[in-house]
Amino acid sequence: MSQTNRPHGANWRDFAWLKQFMPRGLYGRAALILIVPIVSLQLVVSVVFIQRHFNRITVQMTDAVVAEVSLIVSQANASKTVDQALEAARRIATPLDTRVALPSDPVTTQRQLSDFTGTRVVSTLEQGLSDLIGVDLETNRALVTMAISTDHGILRVVLNRDRVSATNPHQLLVLMVVTGFLMTLIAYLFLRNQLRPIRRLARAAEAFGKGQVLPYRLAGATEVRAAGKAFLDMRSRIDRQIEQRTLMLSGVSHDLRTPLTRLRLGLSMLEDDARDDLQRDVDEMERLVDGFLGFAQADALEDAPEQVDPVEFVHHLAENAQRAGMNVTLGEVADLDERPLRRASLERALDNLLGNATRYGSRARLSLIQGRGDLRFVIEDDGPGIAVEDREEALKPFARLDKARNQNKGSGVGLGLSIASDIARGHGGHLRLGDSADLGGLKVELVLPL
Ligand SMILES: Nc1ncnc2c1ncn2[C@@H]1O[C@H](COP(=O)(O)OP(=O)(O)OP(=O)(O)O)[C@@H](O)[C@H]1O
Ligand SMILES: [Mg+2]
Incomplete structure (x- = not known):
């Protein structure tokens, strides 16, 4: 079966769009690799804990209360008068730390939104007590107040909230998030030490x-x-x-x-x-x-880089060349700030290029251009130029093209371009040969990273 023919199943390419949201640096990626599992683990544990464990405990505790209240109600119903009913209810309720009142007012069911075990408490009570009128968990959050209809009127039952659900359930979650955060921080600090040598x-x-x-x-x-x-x-x-x-x-x-x-x-x-x-x-x-x-x-000539003002440098080069009798003019000169450059080697490279331009052409133009992320010294001339297919060859040491063209000007050694190219590479840049649109001859660009 051909490998490219895969109609089913996810391909990694399908997630290519995800890449643009991913951090590019090693730090960011490492942090992501660290944080994603921790956060997912916490989420899973929290959800499972609340869903299963926590709800089940609440239901079990509430069921016990349902049994007690059912007993109270049945004893009250078995009594003949209201007073006897209240007496019977109290007899059971008091030792259980539960208060009762009869007859009493009805209660409407209400609970706070943030009280997430409250739902379970209310639903379990409603299921277990068929005569339940209402449960109030909101008015006093420490108490559960129920109203139940009996044969002698409405019975009110009040008991402590901690008898139906575990207190402060969120403490565990808070603790987990805080330790998770602390652990991530510590891990990140260790990780940073591991990443530093890579960056160096x-x-x-x-x-x-x-x-x-x-x-x-x-x-x-x-x-x-x-x-x-x-x-x-x-x-x-x-x-x-x-x-x-x-x-x-x-x-x-x-x-x-x-x-x-x-x-x-x-x-x-x-x-x-x-x-x-x-x-x-x-x-x-x-x-x-x-x-x-x-x-x-x-x-x-391993001259150390020094602070060079490129604008002043270009003017200096042009003047020097003119004094040596070359026909060199200045073109566009971008306004660039000082930067570390190897002045002596650069001067040597550009002198070579200017020498070529005036040797193979009759006039040369020197420009300084700021490109995107680079700066370029551009030298153009009105000579015959170099054909596209010869350009690579011309950059090699001892390469001289087409002897006939330089006969009257004396043949060179064939090192000028390769020296300039070496120097450009020594700066992390390169030499580019092209055609001059204005002057019709060769255009040489010495490109340096900014
Ligand atoms: N501006 C130019 N216009 C046309 N041809 C050029 C130009 N610059 C260089 N060339 C061609 O490229 C070849 C290589 O140039 P390069 O500067 O490396 O050597 P060279 O000028 O011959 O000798 P030298 O070592 O004296 O500079 C030259 O022989 C020439 O044929
Ligand atoms: Mg030369």
Whole structure:
């Protein structure tokens, strides 16, 4: 039978709407898991207790009173005169702590709404005493006042309320609710201690995603500790790998410089037609080596985040670029407050992007935009842009697209975009390539979380 074909029975999807009412945080969910069973248990116990146990006790107690009153009434009826009837009734009633009066006024049946055993008392009395006229439980709540018709007129019987129903039945319920509440509170406090390590782990992992290393100490239950340990191992492994890559790249670049310098020296002493070509090759190699070194430093450049005013920062970048002879203008600049940013690395990333824009196009525009939950540095140019299918490739290290297009401007190493992308990720953000609607060239967005 196919699994999807299930016409009968509840599917979990049917309860999907419930999800929107559920708390999202771990605290809320844990509290719910804790409180729901306790409250349900209390409800069930209360209902069953009142329904069964409590009602049955009331009925049993009232039945005993019915027997006594029936005896009083039958003795009164057996008497000849009113006085003899009252005398006979008293003889039985007095030792039973019951007061009687004859003849007397009728009584109307009434009880308070909150008196939930009262219903049972009245119905049991009515059933057991066929000549009952009325029962008053309201006028004096500590007493039960009955009027019964006898052969000698209306007989009034008054007895204490605690003879027909247990007193203060709600005490147990109040006690239960109060202890339930106290227990929930205590459990919640314990639970909070258990949840704290999970939240700390989440914070440390989130910070690491943004390139910050928060101190993290293993704590909490075994499972949380295991997750924390795995996280710490992962963090140090990633750190180690970055360090190794940096060391290797800078080592190689550094070691290549010495033979290159020797080559250049040797070349300058050569008298040959091929000398200029060789010289150009050496220049190219030096530029590449410089590029590698720069790339390696992008990781090594672990500048600590500092408070940066993004608006001032953008103006500073544009001015610097203009002074370097680039045709850079400012577009929209959102009014954003100071925030912690790695100024040096960000400047390096954006310089690279501005360099690309003016190298592959003729003018560039720099904007600062506030998006939903992020801030974006946007650089647009009027160059040829990058085709959609080449964008992923262009972000990789040492990727140079379409040699022909940059011939006259000298070919790059292919690291600019990948450095910018690395830096964006180090901030917990990313680099996005698109088309500039206004200028017609490439649009690069460096997106950072707010
Ligand atoms: N603004 C742009 N317009 C068009 N093509 C671009 C633009 N920016 C980058 N590209 C393309 O993407 C490729 C990769 O760019 P990237 O900046 O990583 O390297 P590069 O500019 O070649 O060298 P460098 O390391 O000197 O920056 C470039 O070779 C170029 O073909
Ligand atoms: Mg470049």
